[in-house]
Amino acid sequence: MKLLCNETFGRNLQQIRLSCNFSQEQTVAKLQLLGSPLSRSTYSLIELGRGNIFVSDLVGLKQIFKTNYSDFFKDISVSR
Structure with a gap:
């Protein structure tokens, strides 16, 4: 299962990482040591709010x- 990400999620992820x-x-x-095949380029897209993340990768993060x-999920509004 994947989560559809947005810019706020990506910024939150980047802030947590930093x-x-x-x-x-x-x-x-x-993440790869935990068994995820996620690449750095795909991870970068997630932080930019342009990529989606597998729930299992979110658990790993x-x-x-x-x-x-x-x-x-801080500051993510309900409206789309």
Whole structure:
């Protein structure tokens, strides 16, 4: 299952990653160690709000960043 991302989700993801002092490459490498086939280019698109993310990758990112799911969805409005 995939989540359809937007710019706010992407910005939140980037802020969380930067607060952990991880590069995109480091983040993707850690995800790959957990079994994800996600590439750095696809991860970059997610942070830009142009790519979608598998729920399983979001679970992995939560573990890597040691954060709450709510942090990924901060300030996302209900309207489309």
